[in-house]
Amino acid sequence: MTKQNGPTKERELILDILMEILEYGGYSHVVLKKALDKHQYLEKQNRAFITRVVEGTIEYLLTIDAVIDQCSKTKVKKMKPVIRTILRMSVYQILKMDRIPDSAVCDEAVKLAVKRKFHGLKGFVNGVLRTISREKETFVFTDWSRKYSMPDWIIELWKQQYPAETVERMMQAFLEERPTSVRCNLDRASMEEILQSLEQDHVTVQKNPLADHALLLSGYDYLDAVTAFREGWITVQDVSSSFVGEAADPKPGDKVLDVCGAPGGKSLHIADKLAGTGQVVVRDLTENKILLVEDNIRRTGFTNIRAEVWDALEEDPSWEEQADIVIADLPCSGLGIIGKKPDIKYQVTKEDLEDLAELQKDILSVVWNYVKPGGKLIYSTCTIDHLENEDQRNWILETLPFEPVSIEGAFGSQIKEETMKDGYIQLLPGRYPCDGFFISAFRRKA
Numbered sequence: 001m002t003k004q005n006g007p008t009k010e011r012e013l014i015l016d017i018l019m020e021i022l023e024y025g026g027y028s029h030v031v032l033k034k035a036l037d038k039h040q041y042l043e044k045q046n047r048a049f050i051t052r053v054v055e056g057t058i059e060y061l062l063t064i065d066a067v068i069d070q071c072s073k074t075k076v077k078k079m080k081p082v083i084r085t086i087l088r089m090s091v092y093q094i095l096k097m098d099r100i101p102d103s104a105v106c107d108e109a110v111k112l113a114v115k116r117k118f119h120g121l122k123g124f125v126n127g128v129l130r131t132i133s134r135e136k137e138t139f140v141f142t143d144w145s146r147k148y149s150m151p152d153w154i155i156e157l158w159k160q161q162y163p164a165e166t167v168e169r170m171m172q173a174f175l176e177e178r179p180t181s182v183r184c185n186l187d188r189a190s191m192e193e194i195l196q197s198l199e200q201d202h203v204t205v206q207k208n209p210l211a212d213h214a215l216l217l218s219g220y221d222y223l224d225a226v227t228a229f230r231e232g233w234i235t236v237q238d239v240s241s242s243f244v245g246e247a248a249d250p251k252p253g254d255k256v257l258d259v260c261g262a263p264g265g266k267s268l269h270i271a272d273k274l275a276g277t278g279q280v281v282v283r284d285l286t287e288n289k290i291l292l293v294e295d296n297i298r299r300t301g302f303t304n305i306r307a308e309v310w311d312a313l314e315e316d317p318s319w320e321e322q323a324d325i326v327i328a329d330l331p332c333s334g335l336g337i338i339g340k341k342p343d344i345k346y347q348v349t350k351e352d353l354e355d356l357a358e359l360q361k362d363i364l365s366v367v368w369n370y371v372k373p374g375g376k377l378i379y380s381t382c383t384i385d386h387l388e389n390e391d392q393r394n395w396i397l398e399t400l401p402f403e404p405v406s407i408e409g410a411f412g413s414q415i416k417e418e419t420m421k422d423g424y425i426q427l428l429p430g431r432y433p434c435d436g437f438f439i440s441a442f443r444r445k446a
């Protein structure tokens, strides 16, 4: 680690990144990626340290704040934003990173406070952190909100919908370390070629237990430096999300419309499955989103896919009854991907769920008519919440001219749920080693 009189560069960066996320509402994955891209000169281990402390502090924020509040007269909410951020990132290191001596964490925190012109508060920072370090074995929370750092309203919502053990397992799973989940573009390269290339780049690879087309990667620095990624042989996509392509099960020559498709994960998978035949059109709301899709199309090199800006709420008569498959992977609350994007649990509100459910219905009311009679509609979300999932499926069956299509066996032998014969599944973290995801498949009645 780069040592200097002031705080280390890495800790200054962590402070800046966390300030942007926790005080100004930035998305953790976006802010972190931007910072790491800008500081590519940092060594791999320092970049890994930054990522771990930023992600960990956000994941455990409610637990960390409860610990600080127990040991400080001034409560976290009343503290100066810079000071509370220094304390939060330091408490994460004290509680969760054994290899760093607590005394070093305290010293660095004091240096950070001084560097950010809070000389007068260095005694306070030092005092709070030394107390926490001394008493750390005593912080045992039994209530789920502080134990798993989950807002009460989300716990209550899930407890109304699932058995308590399922909810607890889910929250435990969200806090587990996750390698990067990638899907292999098997029309671009064979699994053998991909594995060989990853090995040459010294990437640690595990087979994904849930699907033959998916791998779990770790031990790399940036993805852009991994040959298999640069060549477009792999795409970052959770295995649960790749099941949308499996449920769609496109046939050679199919015409597919993905109405809310950036950055293109599901569409690229379908383009891969179509093996150069058919046509996939990916739409999203803004030019910036479509640029992301186009980057991915360029990188993967598929020629049977294109992207365009289109508001899914706006009817497009040119697509009426034209699509063999419509993918409606709609905007949702994202409660299933809290493990990857932990800031979601603090940002989403109960009202958001209701607004999103309305938006999903509004979009579905337009896009269903693009499916040709006998064609398929796939409705999916990356959330865990009946209002956006099972209730929407029921609404589709009651309101639109669709019937369920069985997805039994569609995701390989490891995924078995009773509901699959009725054309839907709610994947739950903790039950399966993947994100929380909802997929439902329908056929338009002739």
Ligand SMILES: C[S@@+](CC[C@H](N)C(=O)[O-])C[C@H]1O[C@@H](n2cnc3c(N)ncnc32)[C@H](O)[C@@H]1O
Residues within 6 Å of the ligand: 241, 259, 260, 261, 262, 263, 264, 265, 266, 267, 283, 284, 285, 286, 289, 310, 311, 312, 313, 329, 330, 331, 332
């Ligand atoms: C869940 S994400 C899609 C992820 C994508 N299917 C994938 O696999 O990469 C939902 C997308 O819907 C887009 N979106 C939201 N409102 C929209 C609208 N009215 N029309 C088109 N796209 C919209 C968002 O910009 C976002 O990219």
